[in-house]
Amino acid sequence: MLRKFEADLHIHTCLSPCCESRMSPRRIVEQAKLRGLDIIGICDHNSAENVACAKKVGEKEGFPVIGGIEVTSQEEVHILAFFDEDEDLFELANLIYENLPGINEERVFGKQIVVNEDDEVLSFNKRLLIGATVLPLQQIVERIHSSGGLAIASHIDRESFSIIGQLGFIPDGLSLDGLEVSARTSLEKARLEFGEVLDFPLVTFSDAHTLEDVGKSFTGFLIEEANVKEIRKALFGEDGRKVMI
Amino acid sequence: MKLQEIVKELGLEVRCAAHNLNKQVSGGYASDLLSDVIANSKKDNIWITLQIHQNIVAVASLKELAGVIIVNGREPEEGALKKAEEENIPIMLTKLPTFEVVGRLYKLGIPGKM
Numbered sequence: 001m002l003r004k005f006e007a008d009l010h011i012h013t014c015l016s017p018c019c020e021s022r023m024s025p026r027r028i029v030e031q032a033k034l035r036g037l038d039i040i041g042i043c044d045h046n047s048a049e050n051v052a053c054a055k056k057v058g059e060k061e062g063f064p065v066i067g068g069i070e071v072t073s074q075e076e077v078h079i080l081a082f083f084d085e086d087e088d089l090f091e092l093a094n095l096i097y098e099n100l101p102g103i104n105e106e107r108v109f110g111k112q113i114v115v116n117e118d119d120e121v122l123s124f125n126k127r128l129l130i131g132a133t134v135l136p137l138q139q140i141v142e143r144i145h146s147s148g149g150l151a152i153a154s155h156i157d158r159e160s161f162s163i164i165g166q167l168g169f170i171p172d173g174l175s176l177d178g179l180e181v182s183a184r185t186s187l188e189k190a191r192l193e194f195g196e197v198l199d200f201p202l203v204t205f206s207d208a209h210t211l212e213d214v215g216k217s218f219t220g221f222l223i224e225e226a227n228v229k230e231i232r233k234a235l236f237g238e239d240g241r242k243v244m245i
Numbered sequence: 246m247k248l249q250e251i252v253k254e255l256g257l258e259v260r261c262a263a264h265n266l267n268k269q270v271s272g273g274y275a276s277d278l279l280s281d282v283i284a285n286s287k288k289d290n291i292w293i294t295l296q297i298h299q300n301i302v303a304v305a306s307l308k309e310l311a312g313v314i315i316v317n318g319r320e321p322e323e324g325a326l327k328k329a330e331e332e333n334i335p336i337m338l339t340k341l342p343t344f345e346v347v348g349r350l351y352k353l354g355i356p357g358k359m
């Protein structure tokens with residue numbers, strides 16, 4: 001049966017260097033439940049190393065967690081990638097690692113903490129996750145689609161690291177599945193401000209880097225189950241599924 | 246040439262770390278892609294950009310740049326200014342566009358060669 005799921009699919013964990021260190025998957029899931037969300041997505045910068053932990057916590061708590069990555073393209077555009085299958089997610093993560101130069105400088109950018117479901121530190125990621133891959137935007141989107149994932153352009157209303165901010169437009173033929181507007185702009189305002197967005201489904205998520213921000217903005221999906229396949233149908237209005245803002 | 250003299254010659258507005266202008270500038274680098282600046286700028290370079298977010302401070306600090314000039318009259322984000330003060334990175338503003346800033350710096354003898 002179709003029902004409305006309130007989803008905040010863009011949440012960072014303590015693996016992202018710019019995120020507060022208490023953002024462990026366990027605390028995020030707790031906070032999401034408190035906020036009354038129905039689904040969350042975990043999207044760290046250029047890595048998925050806390051996704052398995054988040055999914056374990058989700059399973060334990062009976063709370064749906066979708067695995068994702070916020071990929072930084074060569075053009076320094078952020079793209080959210082979501083997959084149902086962990087295998088597909090980790091394949092993309094490997095491709096990113098092969099194309100992500102640099103070593104993290106903790107003092108400057110912050111720590112990149114891999115944790116387990118009991119909030120214990122497992123390791124510190126050494127890669128420059130805040131950096132940009134050498135992969136072109138087009139190739140990233142194609143790669144996400146070829147393994148059945150969803151590709152959504154991050155926070156298009158922000159100047160920094162957004163497709164509109166970096167390129168000024170959405171290139172022809174870039175088959176994005178949606179555009180994310182951040183909590184600071186309403187979707188109505190986004191529609192007025194960026195004409196091009198009319199061609200794409202619009203969503204809003206929190207891009208939370210702090211616990212307080214989890215669920216600060218979210219999107220309702222009328223779907224049957226909490227998974228990427230259903231969300232894709234909602235974005236494209238198939239089989240009665242839809243986006244409910 | 247010292248940062249102080251550049252500030253004076255170009256009429257820059259210093260917004261952060263004003264006490265740290267005594268540095269000798271080794272050369273200049275102009276780019277708006279952070280990854281490019283990380284890869285190609287050199288220690289004590291002056292960096293010219295239109296980016297205004299706080300990652301510019303992290304990059305400037307990482308690469309030990311002399312300072313950052315933000316062009317086109319753009320106003321840096323609050324987080325960027327706060328971080329720049331902490332990291333002691335001079336942030337300088339100008340209404341001029343990048344091309345003009347680079348031209349004037351070059352005329353003052355600031356090189357752009359690797």
